[in-house]
Amino acid sequence: MSRDPGDGEGQGTGRRKRRRAPRPSPSQLPPDQAYDAALAGALRLLSTRERSRAELRSKLAAKGFHPSIVIRVLDRLQTADLQSDRRFAESFSSESKRGRGLSAFAIQGELRRHGIDRTLAAEAATEPPEIEEARARELAQRRAGRLAGLTPDAKGRRIEAFLARRGFHPELSRRIARELAGTDPTET
Numbered sequence: 001m002s003r004d005p006g007d008g009e010g011q012g013t014g015r016r017k018r019r020r021a022p023r024p025s026p027s028q029l030p031p032d033q034a035y036d037a038a039l040a041g042a043l044r045l046l047s048t049r050e051r052s053r054a055e056l057r058s059k060l061a062a063k064g065f066h067p068s069i070v071i072r073v074l075d076r077l078q079t080a081d082l083q084s085d086r087r088f089a090e091s092f093s094s095e096s097k098r099g100r101g102l103s104a105f106a107i108q109g110e111l112r113r114h115g116i117d118r119t120l121a122a123e124a125a126t127e128p129p130e131i132e133e134a135r136a137r138e139l140a141q142r143r144a145g146r147l148a149g150l151t152p153d154a155k156g157r158r159i160e161a162f163l164a165r166r167g168f169h170p171e172l173s174r175r176i177a178r179e180l181a182g183t184d185p186t187e188t
Contacts, residue, residue: 055115092110102167
């Protein structure tokens with residue numbers, strides 16, 4: 001019996017899908033290959049954005065790399081200046097101020113969650129009070145433009161809450177909100 005080419009069987013490109021062999025877990029690799037794989041993984045992570053040492057350690061450990069290999073990779077990256085907690089902290093701080101409108105206090109908390117030590121987080125995030133106040137005022141003015149239909153009290157509460165969510169000091173948030181809402185500063 002011969003096959004009819006129109007019967008639906010055998011149609012297509014004639015190629016079979018190849019199945020990939022499963023990748024061995026890092027613990028199954030010889031130490032040199034595990035090191036190379038961990039280094040390649042860390043470089044891939046760093047190619048998208050700066051990362052803290054703690055972030056890289058966590059990601060590589062989650063992939064199953066032995067802690068001693070992870071430490072060797074992190075030390076090499078730091079020696080080659082491909083990873084720097086200081087550079088990460090400064091980049092993160094700058095982006096958080098510009099893009100997300102966070103206060104220095106909030107940025108320090110975020111940096112600590114990323115594994116940056118307290119001193120470095122403070123250095124990277126802290127700015128003169130007048131600059132932080134100007135940034136808070138600019139954010140509040142943009143927000144106030146969207147609240148035109150509200151009563152002054154409601155507008156003031158919303159602006160104050162908006163600034164508080166970004167980590168600005170409560171007194172600063174309250175003062176700017178009252179100014180922009182046009183409420184009497186003697187009221188509480």
